[in-house]
Amino acid sequence: MNLRCPDLPFLPGWSFNPNIGRTRFNVDRKFDFIGAPKDGNRALIEKVKPNMFGPLTDRYPSIYARGEVLDIPPWLVFDKQVLRFDAFFKETLQEVRGSPYQIRKVIIYFYLEDGTIQVCEPKVENSGVFQGCFLSRQRIRFPAPMDENFYDIIDLNIGKEVEFYGRCFKIIDCDKFTRTFLNRCGICVPDPITLPTDPYLDLRQKEREAIMSKKPKRSKDTRGQFLEYDKKVLRFFGYWDDQETEYGYLHKLEIHYFLSDDTIEIKETVPENSGRDSGFMFLKREKLPKTYKSLPGPGDTAPHTLLNVLGAGVHGGRYILDPLDRDLKQQYYKENDLAISSIINCYGRKIVLTDWDPFTRSYYSLKYGLDHLPPGEMPRDKSEQVKTTGVRERQLPPWNGFGSFEDSAQNCITVEPKAPVRDFKKFLKYDRIGLDSHVLRFSAKLLSKIPDNCRRKFIISYFLSDDTIGVYEVCDGGRTNFFSRAPIVIPGQPIFTSNPPLKYTPQHMFVGATIVINSYVFVLTDADDYCLRYMEINSQEYPKANLKLIMDKVRDKLRPFYKDFVAEMMPNESSVLSYEVLRNKLCAVMGEDFTEHEMITISRAFSADCTKVRFDRERIRAITLTELKRFLWDDLERLREYFLARDPERKGKLSRQECYTVLRACRLPLDKSHVEKILDVIKKDENCLYDYEDILKFMNRKVCPMADTVPINLKYNFWWASEREPEAGRLIDWCAFNKYLDLEHTFKEMPSHEETLDTLKKIEENEAKLKQNNKGEHNHAGPVETSQVLAK
CATH class of the missing domain: 1.10.238 (Recoverin; domain 1)
Structure with missing residues (x-):
């Protein structure tokens, strides 16, 4: 729109042509150069042209007085500093009846570094209008006729109305930084202004309330419940007693309650060889109603109620839902209805809950405080009841003492000869596992009237895997088998009986015990270190090794x-x-x-x-340097590189396994036991991380040189079994x-020894006096007084 003279009406023929009198029609420059070439690099500055009412002076920054502007550029002083104002504008709504306008909230950003302004409108769901960046970042001019200048910091404040490209914005609030910044600049910031009511939103709210009152919400959002309780299932154990009906039996059930959607499934537990199908599903997963009268008819469980249906086809027809939703709602079982000893109605069948699993117990304990409910009792199953009247246990014939009792009993049970059944679970538990042999070894001596037999040495081994005992005699050439490995029966038991004889158990084996094996009497005099340590570790089974007892x-x-x-x-x-x-x-x-x-x-x-330590750090280092010198190994730099490759963070610490791997990877001419000995004497911190710089110094001959040592058998001397520990x-x-x-x-x-003697003397004197007074007569007062003295 062309500028016009305010004294003349804005009518055709009454306006002035701004091109009258112009001779140059080129495009005016918007920027100009400041600074001469001799002063340095020239920069661009935006030109401000005078208008028809006269030239306008340059706008100085409002923060500083004229002539006191800082030399630092504003893009550096006010970098990342933005003023934020809350504003609104009214938008006319001519097509909406009852709402002449609507209020739209915006945020005005003023960038201090270059004076640009950006207007953004926060996005609101289902608003019906495009929201987001309302006005891109730029410098905004004043409306005409002041459009030669731009909006500045002094033009934005609470309560002011600004016009951006023909749209008027009312500023109502600002953030804390903006208020503090303007106050420091000497600009007073008023209190926030209340946002006026929006008639359009009020109209929509009334319509929504009217719609919701007529059409209530039919569906419930259960996504939150699903995300919180997904894969969490409460498991109960119960039964349904159907033994009163014909061909009925006791149904043992598992009730699963799914917390994610409040559904229940019931599975029947069928015992093996019962003649019934296994894995029978008693109730498929569904919501279980509390009340049941009869099977629901078609459409009874539908979520909506249809009032009128027009048309035959589904796609072409029309239907009307019940707006008042007057149908009676069905109540279903929830988690608060389930507990031990509670009864649930499963379509006419009464199911009793008797127990729950540990997860369900902890869930109800945390949520409802139910942690003291004892398990319920299961009724007697008549189908599993067995009449025991007149039934006797199998009586085996008496054992004659030949062979083992188990072998003789097995031959009496079956006609076909079979080997006795071995306790395979016990064998797997106590079989040899690495260095753990599960064999208790004792040294013993023989008690005999012959002096030569008393000087004989024996080793008695008790094998925990099958409760057998082996006796070995120690002689000059080694050891010989004195008694073969076999279970030993405790002597003194009746032989001709049907009951199995008692045998020696691990509890009978301890130092100082006397055992009789085939009429030979042995006394256990000592035990090896493994036997003593094993019995102390399992002290609950061996009272002789239980220190507390x-x-x-x-x-x-x-x-x-x-x-x-x-x-x-x-x-x-x-x-x-x-x-x-x-x-x-x-x-x-x-x-x-x-x-x-x-x-x-x-x-x-x-x-x-x-x-006593056999090899200390100095001796191990001397042996190590001698071995490295013998094999001409001198590659510390590569060893350092390997350590640094394992330590990218340069902490100087590595674990024992990593240090062992690096030392073995560098192909040091050292045995594995030698490397382990080196790591035993290396410095480490409280987290058991080894200092690899100490390892490099340990192997460096130039650091604290040491004399060569005499070569020894390192593989044997560094072996863990070569150092005999002292007898504990x-x-x-x-x-x-x-x-x-x-x-x-x-x-x-406790009284002292002298006090005890004095008390005994007083008792004797008191008894002597009583004898003299009574003169041989029977008197009951003596014992009473003596007891009184003892009590004192």
């Missing part, structure tokens, strides 16, 4: 005279006692109720023996033994 028994015996025991056994110079000293004292105190194996268990638990228990830590007894509190409660 042993110490409880010792504690009860020592409680009356614990003070004298400590005074007698307290070591003078150190806190260490020998095995023999403590053993002799405990045997005198405990009596026959104390075995050698129990004493060995105590000595191993409170052992004061220490292991020869020295006993008295402090640890006394602390475990925990009887120090009895010092104050």
